[in-house]
Amino acid sequence: MEPNNQMHxxxxxxxxxxxxxxxxxxxxxxxxxxxxFVIFTxxxxxxxxxxxxxxxxxxxxxxxxxxxxxxxxxxxxPTYSHIVITHLLNNGIAKFVVTSNHDDLHVKSGCSTDQVAxxxxxAYVERCxxxxxxxxxxxxxxxxxxxxxxxxxxxRLVKTGVRFGGAVPEEPLAVATENAKKCDLxxxxxxxxxxxxxxxxxxxxxNVAVVSIQSTPVDSSPNVLQLNAxxxxxxxxxxxxxxxxxxEFVYRVPFFITARDDSTQQQNLRVSVHSRSNEPVxxxxxxxxxxxxxxxxxxxxVGLIFLATVATTxxxxxxxVTFQPEYKEEPRQYLVPVDGEPHMYTFxxxx
Numbered sequence: 175m176e177p178n179n180q181m182h183x184x185x186x187x188x189x190x191x192x193x194x195x196x197x198x199x200x201x202x203x204x205x206x207x208x209x210x211f212v213i214f215t216x217x218x219x220x221x222x223x224x225x226x227x228x229x230x231x232x233x234x235x236x237x238x239x240x241x242x243x244x245x246x247x248x249x250x251x252p253t254y255s256h257i258v259i260t261h262l263l264n265n266g267i268a269k270f271v272v273t274s275n276h277d278d279l280h281v282k283s284g285c286s287t288d289q290v291a292x293x294x295x296x297a298y299v300e301r302c303x304x305x306x307x308x309x310x311x312x313x314x315x316x317x318x319x320x321x322x323x324x325x326x327x328x329x330r331l332v333k334t335g336v337r338f339g340g341a342v343p344e345e346p347l348a349v350a351t352e353n354a355k356k357c358d359l360x361x362x363x364x365x366x367x368x369x370x371x372x373x374x375x376x377x378x379x380x381n382v383a384v385v386s387i388q389s390t391p392v393d394s395s396p397n398v399l400q401l402n403a404x405x406x407x408x409x410x411x412x413x414x415x416x417x418x419x420x421x422e423f424v425y426r427v428p429f430f431i432t433a434r435d436d437s438t439q440q441q442n443l444r445v446s447v448h449s450r451s452n453e454p455v456x457x458x459x460x461x462x463x464x465x466x467x468x469x470x471x472x473x474x475x476v477g478l479i480f481l482a483t484v485a486t487t488x489x490x491x492x493x494x495v496t497f498q499p500e501y502k503e504e505p506r507q508y509l510v511p512v513d514g515e516p517h518m519y520t521f522x523x524x525x
Contacts, residue, residue, distance in 0.1 A: 186387040189402040197401050198408070201361070201383050202415045204399070205267065208359040213259055214376045215273040215280070218364020218386060219405045222253040225277055247297065247314050248456045249500040251425055251525045252283035255363060255409040260284045261418040270353040274365065274372040276335035281310075282425065291350035293372055295334035295343055304329025312427050312449065313456040323452045342371060354378045361385070363405045367392050423525040429455045433491045434514035436483060443486045443512060445493060448479040455479065457497055457521045464492035464507070488512060497521060 189197065205211055217225070260283045262268040271280055271290040278298040280290045287310070292299075300309045302322040309323060309331070320331035334343060350371075354360075360379035367373040367390040376382060377392065383399040384390055385408045393400045401408055413420055429449050436444035445463050449455040461473040461480045465488075473480035484491075489512055496505045501523045510517055 187389065187402050188387060194401065194403055197399060198411045198415075200399055201401065201408075202412070204359050204381055204383065205361075205412075205416075208381075210270075210353070210356040211268050211359045211361070212270045212272060212353050212357040212379070213262070213268050214360055214362045214365065214372065215255075215259070215271060215275060216363065216365025216369075216372070217275060218388075219253060219255050220250075220275055220277055220279060221364070222255070222404070222406055223250050223277075223279065225250060246500075247277065249498060250277065250279070251523070252279045252423060253406060254420060255405040256280060256283040256285075257420045257423055258409040258413045258418055261420065262412070262416070263289050265416070265418070267416055268361075269356075272350045272353065272372070272375060274369060283423070291346040291353070292334075293342060293346050293350055293375075294336040295346075297333055297335040299334045300331040301334050302327060302329040302331055308334070309452070311453050313453055315453060320452075347371065350375055359383070363408070366390055425523040425525065427457050427521045428518050429457065429521060430516040430518050431493050431495075431508055431510045432514065432516045433493075433510045433512045435512060442483050443488070443491060444481070444483050445473065445491060445510070446479050446481045447473060447493065447495060448516070453478065457501070457523075458495055459498045460496045462494045464494060470494075 256279050259268065259271060263271065263285060271285065272293060273280060273290060274293050276292055276294055276296045278296055281287060297314060298311050300311065300315060300320065305322060305324065305327045307322065307324065322329040322331060336342065354375040355378065357379040358381065360376045360382045362376050362382065362384045364386065365372065366388065367384060381397055383401060384392060385401045385403060385405055387402060387404060392398045429447065431447050433443060433445045436442045447455060447458055447461045458480065463471045463473065463482055463484050465471065465484065465486055471482050471484045473482040491510050491512060493508045493510050494505055495508065497503045503523055508519060
């Protein structure tokens with residue numbers, strides 16, 4: 175996977191190559207000598223994934239969830255920086271991640287949920303207002319009409335992602351604060367360092383390195399190493415310094431196809447393409463059943479699933495699945511037993 179060194183339309187500043195290399199060497203030394211190295215990520219880390227930052231044109235303050243329509247968020251993949259951060263965590267070099275983002279890209283890149291505090295919630299996590307259960311989803315779910323997975327409870331589900339200026343959830347704040355107190359080196363990637371409590375937590379460390387292409391209020395602080403470069407550029411240098419190979423990233427999402435005999439007086443077969451309980455199957459654009467004689471029956475989108483009832487007596491059925499065009503993946507055909515059981519398949523998208 176290659177880093178994205180795209181330019182931004184907002185006012186930016188970049189270090190000269192010589193100056194940047196000096197700062198990178200200093201950062202590597204700080205990381206190697208640290209005992210509890212914590213990475214703090216702001217909106218700027220995700221701009222390489224085409225998610226707007228907070229204050230740029232069309233930024234998160236100005237429109238939509240993360241500046242995107244909800245169905246677009248599922249096709250956004252982790253950046254090069256996200257992948258390298260996951261390697262730093264897995265290799266024990268970094269101890270924890272605190273993020274102000276709720277785009278789920280750290281978890282999507284393979285980061286354990288125990289290794290990251292999503293300070294302002296997550297667009298992929300729903301909370302039941304009645305029983306308080308949290309549900310982490312593979313896909314973005316609808317905003318309205320969502321009920322708890324526990325039918326006995328039946329409470330209303332809401333997303334945990336906090337709008338700009340909203341209250342910070344207590345649990346991630348507590349975990350982030352615990353790690354900030356132990357932190358002896360904070361690496362801040364893509365943050366304006368103006369949003370509390372995110373900036374306050376990072377500033378608790380005795381040594382702070384800030385990677386940003388914009389000015390921040392802490393640039394002149396004596397304990398701050400300011401690196402004026404893109405996040406991907408700096409993380410490419412970190413990958414080289416610590417022997418990390420950020421190879422091809424494979425995004426995987428499970429989905430299910432169920433075919434069961436739904437006959438009464440006629441021989442009917444009910445076929446559905448669906449995700450796990452209470453999730454839409456967002457990776458799928460359309461699906462159809464192939465019958466004898468090349469007859470094809472399109473499945474209809476009904477709520478969270480694709481569904482069709484067809485007249486057949488077959489012991490297995492061929493189901494053609496077309497994926498969302500943004501993934502640029504070829505359609506697949508699956509031979510599904512007619513046994514009433516949900517058969518799991520995996521959608522894979524390589525970046």
